[in-house]
Amino acid sequence: MRAAPTPVLLSSTPADLSPWISTLDSVAAAVGDIPGLLSLAVQAGRTWPQPGGGRTAVLWELLASVAAIDVAAARVFEPHLDATAILAQAGQPYPDFGPGPEGSQDEAWGVFAAEAPGAKLEALPAGTGAVLTGSKPWCSLAAHLDRAVVTAHTDDGGRAAFAVSLRHPGVACEQPQWIARGLREIPSGSVRFEQVPAFPLGGTGWYHSRPGFAWGGMGVAACWLGGAVGVARDYRDSLQAGSGTGREPDQVALAALGEVDRTLTAALQYLAWTAARLDDGTLGGGANQSTWSEAQRVRGTVAAAVERVLTLVGSNRGPGPLAFDEPYAKRMADLALYVRQHHGARDDAQLGRLTLKGDCPW
Structure with missing residues (x-):
C-alpha cells in the first residue's frame, strides 16, 4: 500500500491539511494521467482557498504539496486554480458560453497570457462582448482544456483579459513540436483564434x-x-x-x-x-x-x-x-x-x- 503523501507546510499543521490529504493521494495515483489530473484540478477549484481570502498559506501549501508529488501535476493544477481566482476577481465566475454544460464548475480552465514575436491575438468589440482573432503562444494543454482566460490586444492600444471557450469551431490548437525532456506530458504550443466570441474580464489594463x-x-x-x-x-x-x-x-x-x-x-x-x-x-x-x-x-x-x-x-x-x-x-x-x-x-x-x-x- 502506498504511503499517504507528506504535505509541504508553511504555517499549518498536518491536521490543518487533513481534509485535502485524500486529494493529494489521488494526485499521486494519477501521475502522468492528464485527464485524471484535470478532473482533480476541477474538483480542487471548487473547494481550495483562493489567494487573498484569508487562507493563502493553505492554498500555497496545497500547490507545493502537489508539486512535491509530481511537478507536472502542479502544472495542471495551478493554471486552473489561477483561472478560477481571476474569474472571481473580475466578478464573472464561470461565464455561460451557450447551451449544454457551459459555464459550470465542471470545466477545465487554463490561463494564456504570454506574448511572443510573430504571434498576436487581437480583440474587437462585438455587442456586449468581443471577438478574438489571431494566435496565442505558449498555451499549455490547450487541446485538453474546455475554457481559458486569455489576454489580447485591444483597439485602444492596450491589453485586456477575456474568458473564452476552447471548444468553439473558430479555435484551432496546433500540435506542439514539444521536444523538452522536462514536463513531457504538458506540451505547450500556439492556439489560433478566428472570430471567437469572448467575455471581457475587467477592461483594458486590468489583468x-x-x-x-x-x-x-x-x-x-x-x-x-x-x-x-x-x-x-x-x-x-x-x-x-x-x-x-x-x-x-x-x-x-x-x-x-x-x-x-x-x-x-x-x-x-x-x-x-x-x-x-x-x-x-x-x-x-x-x-x-x-x-x-x-x-x-x-x-x-x-x-x-x-x-x-x-x-x-x-x-x-x-x-x-x-x-x-x-x-x-x-x-x-x-x-x-x-x-x-x-x-x-x-x-x-x-x-x-x-x-x-x-x-x-x-
Missing part, C-alpha cells in the same frame, strides 16, 4: 494591474518550491537507504543536505510570512511599496533556492539516479524547465528598477 496578478505569480513560486522539496526528499531518502545498507553518508553529502535544509526552510518561511501579509492587507502596503515588487522578491528568492537545491542534489547524487531512477530523473527535468518561467537577471533588473524608485522595504 496586469490587479493585485491578483502578483498573487498568482507567487502561487507559481509555491509550486517551484514544492518541486524542490520533492527533490530534497529524494536526496534524504537516498542517504537513508544507503545508511540502511551500511554505506553511511560522508561529510560532503551531509553538508549538502544541511545546506538544502536551510535553503528550503528559509524560502518556506518567507512564503509563510508573505501569505500572512497578503491576507491581512499589509503586503505592498508601505508608502512606496507595490505588490508586484513583493512578487518579484518572492519569485526571485524561490527560484534561487530551487536552482541551488537542483545543483546540490544533482552533483551529490551523480549520474546514476538520473539514468536509472525514473521518478527522480523526471522530477529533476520537470523542475529545471518549470523554474525557467523565472527570467533570472531580467526579472532582477525589473525589480532593480522598482527599487531605484524607492519601491522597497529598506
Whole structure:
C-alpha cells in the first residue's frame, strides 16, 4: 500500500491539511494521467482557498504539496486554480458560453497570457462582448482544456483579459513540436483564434494591474518550491537507504543536505510570512511599496533556492539516479524547465528598477 503523501507546510499543521490529504493521494495515483489530473484540478477549484481570502498559506501549501508529488501535476493544477481566482476577481465566475454544460464548475480552465514575436491575438468589440482573432503562444494543454482566460490586444492600444471557450469551431490548437525532456506530458504550443466570441474580464489594463496578478505569480513560486522539496526528499531518502545498507553518508553529502535544509526552510518561511501579509492587507502596503515588487522578491528568492537545491542534489547524487531512477530523473527535468518561467537577471533588473524608485522595504 502506498504511503499517504507528506504535505509541504508553511504555517499549518498536518491536521490543518487533513481534509485535502485524500486529494493529494489521488494526485499521486494519477501521475502522468492528464485527464485524471484535470478532473482533480476541477474538483480542487471548487473547494481550495483562493489567494487573498484569508487562507493563502493553505492554498500555497496545497500547490507545493502537489508539486512535491509530481511537478507536472502542479502544472495542471495551478493554471486552473489561477483561472478560477481571476474569474472571481473580475466578478464573472464561470461565464455561460451557450447551451449544454457551459459555464459550470465542471470545466477545465487554463490561463494564456504570454506574448511572443510573430504571434498576436487581437480583440474587437462585438455587442456586449468581443471577438478574438489571431494566435496565442505558449498555451499549455490547450487541446485538453474546455475554457481559458486569455489576454489580447485591444483597439485602444492596450491589453485586456477575456474568458473564452476552447471548444468553439473558430479555435484551432496546433500540435506542439514539444521536444523538452522536462514536463513531457504538458506540451505547450500556439492556439489560433478566428472570430471567437469572448467575455471581457475587467477592461483594458486590468489583468496586469490587479493585485491578483502578483498573487498568482507567487502561487507559481509555491509550486517551484514544492518541486524542490520533492527533490530534497529524494536526496534524504537516498542517504537513508544507503545508511540502511551500511554505506553511511560522508561529510560532503551531509553538508549538502544541511545546506538544502536551510535553503528550503528559509524560502518556506518567507512564503509563510508573505501569505500572512497578503491576507491581512499589509503586503505592498508601505508608502512606496507595490505588490508586484513583493512578487518579484518572492519569485526571485524561490527560484534561487530551487536552482541551488537542483545543483546540490544533482552533483551529490551523480549520474546514476538520473539514468536509472525514473521518478527522480523526471522530477529533476520537470523542475529545471518549470523554474525557467523565472527570467533570472531580467526579472532582477525589473525589480532593480522598482527599487531605484524607492519601491522597497529598506
